[in-house]
Amino acid sequence: MAEKKLMKGNEALAEAALRAGCKCFFGYPITPQTEISAYLSKRMPKVGGTFLQAESEVAAINMVYGCAGSGIRCMTSSSSPGISLKTEGISYIAGSDLPCVIINVQRGGPGLGGIQPSQADYWQVTHALGHGDFHALVFAPASVQEMVDTVTKAFDMADEFRMPAVILADGLLGQMMEPVAFDDAEIKMSDASNKPWAASGHKNARKHNIINSLYLQPDQLEDKVTARFKRYEKIKAERSEAVSDYCEDADIVVVAYGSTARLAKSAVESARKEGLKVGIIRPVTLWPFPVKQIQAAAENAKKLLVVEMSMGQMVDDVKLAINCSKPVEFYGRTGGVIPKPAEILAKIREMGGKD
Amino acid sequence: MSIPKFIVITGHYGSGKTNVSVNIALDLAKKGENVTVVDLDIVNPYFRTADFEQLFKNNNVELFKPVYANSNLDIPALDFDLMSLRDTKGKVVIDVGGDDEGAKALGRFQKVLSGNSTVLYVVNKYRYLTSAPEEALTLMREIEYASGLKCTGIINNSNLGDETDAKCVENSLRYADTLSKLSGLPIAATCCKEEYADRVPMPFTVKVFVKKPWEE
Structure with a gap:
């Protein structure tokens, strides 16, 4: 290096x-x-x-x-x-x-x-x-x-x-x-x-290649798709990725990706210091969505919390990942506002029965 | 050495101009000076001096910022004139945008600034495109050409963000020295933490104010 x-x-x-x-x-x-x-x-x-x-x-x-x-x-x-x-x-x-x-x-x-x-x-x-x-x-x-x-x-x-x-x-x-x-x-x-x-360039040494997205016959196109x-x-099945921290004994599992995951992780670490059992899983690939990893992380959890800089666009994918088996809550800011770790912590406390 | 009215902070994108500007402003204010900070960055959308409005207020530092700074608009408009600051009491710290693009904003204030300012060129050995002294010199010339001002000193702000340590700063001393010889400009300061201030020439102890939202 x-x-x-x-x-x-x-x-x-x-x-x-x-x-x-x-x-x-x-x-x-x-x-x-x-x-x-x-x-x-x-x-x-x-x-x-x-x-x-x-x-x-x-x-x-x-x-x-x-x-x-x-x-x-x-x-x-x-x-x-x-x-x-x-x-x-x-x-x-x-x-x-x-x-x-x-x-x-x-x-x-x-x-x-x-x-x-x-x-x-x-x-x-x-x-x-x-x-x-x-x-x-x-x-x-x-x-x-x-x-x-x-x-x-x-x-x-x-x-x-x-x-x-x-x-x-x-x-x-x-x-x-x-x-x-x-x-x-x-x-x-x-x-x-x-x-x-x-x-x-085939230089007459091989058949020419065609790059195209048009197929004249519907069944040809169907075969392609x-x-x-x-x-x-x-x-x-093979290439989804996620990183989880503190999930083994967590009552609440936070799901967040990208920079929001760093804000959320900071909130999770503060919550741990207060004795709240909270973990975090960060999807690294959004497609393929890390379904198995989220299932595993949420196995012992009572609730999940999705945090995003949006109105909650990943929430449904998380619900589907766990087959709606547990409540999934959401906290987010949008329009260019960055959620503060303290705001996320307040939401975690509220979900954990503390205010 | 007496400090001129205007202290202009220029340099490469990400060399740490904003953090240096905030530290200089607070340092002068602590010494009892009246201080005004001007956010003259017309390039950078985030991480700028205008972020520190509250900190400045708490330390009696006045802030001038472009009307659209930190808004959702991407318009490099400056709705103030430095001329109005010429006759105020105290010092004016001007945080300029990165590279020659950012320094262009200085051009229109050339008359106010020439003969009345110190122009400090901030360098960070660990930044791309300025990690060799020769590259840093080339960029300095471009900034001088764009702004119509001559740099008067070098601030060695070599750092690796939160991975900065004494070794990291020590390893930058020869780089700063070579740039000083090549440009004929003195090293005005070497930014460092208090713990190793005795190991660098012209130490200027700085705090890190420019932070990511999860570090606050």
Whole structure:
């Protein structure tokens, strides 16, 4: 490991992408993720990659579509309203079985909303990131170092399963600074080797590859989608991730992801000091959702508490994970307001019979 | 050494300008100075001097901030003029946005500031793009060009956030020294914690005010 550096979350995401072999970045600026673009505009030319500021979010995602089809690792990033614009292109990418990485540094919504942190795009990213039957891999890191590690994982899994991967961050994670370490390996840009499906030039040596999401016959399309959903089942069974703390003897289990998990963990640790039996589980993948891990963490609990920077978009997934076997309560702030650990602690006390 | 009216704090994004500015302001206020802090950051959406309104109030420090700071609007508008501060009593600490982009905001105040200010360049060896003295010098020149002002001193604020220790600061001394020689500017201060203040040149003991919401 090289000497640690102090980096903003957004810068770390950008540097990590380079080190994962991301050769092309297509972006369009929007607060609070603009540092990703700014950073890559400086770094990409130095390492032999391409940085391109597109004329719009729609253009950027369609450039990703084309680039991914050629088998090159590529990425785009935006924040909430910009991701909404990209959803058509994301659906085409999923429908063409192409790998890519998309970063969403969430801000308040709906509409233009605001520039302060938020987690109100959970429904969109896990349930409806575009039209049609499809999923994207969704990762929710909670620290700058974890964001770095997640970028490589996202590229690898996107390639492995030929599907888009989303890193769902928020303004707080994007803007805050923490020490990070990168491994010393030399930056090696990706190419189309190991991607026999890529439209990378056949030189008359093989049959040409076609990248497409249009199928003329309905049963052909149905077969395609069914095969894709078989892959999804495998991913759901094997690749969900979560981290739990203090859950073994917990009466109350808190469920929170991303930066909110750090706020909630601070509240859980204060509650433990007061003698309240509280634990926390943090979903690391939001799709696949860590169903088994939540079931295990909640096994001895009496109640669950979901904490989010939204109106409670993950609550139903938690209820489904435990088959509605226990009460699931919610505490959250929205519109760009960050819940304070003291507020979460007050909710825990209320649920634990203390005020 | 007498301190000029305006103390301008510039540097790379994330070099710690805001934390340095807050510490300088509180330090001057403690010594009995009238102090005004100006949040001149037109780049950064979060983690800025305007976050410390209450702390400043408690310490009799006046705060000037852009009208849309910490709002949901992303508009880099400055609705005040530093000219009005020229004849006030006491010192004015100006926390400028990062890099040359941030320093552009200083350009329009050049007339008020030149000859009446000290311009301190904050560096952090552990930040990307300025971790070599030569890179830090290049950025300093860009800031000078954008602002129309000349830097007058270096503040070595090398840190790794909450992982900062004595070794981390000691390992940055040669870096700061080289930058000082390359630029011909003196090291005005080395930021450090009280425990190891005796091990660094020109120590300036700082507290960490810029914190994450779960650290408060």
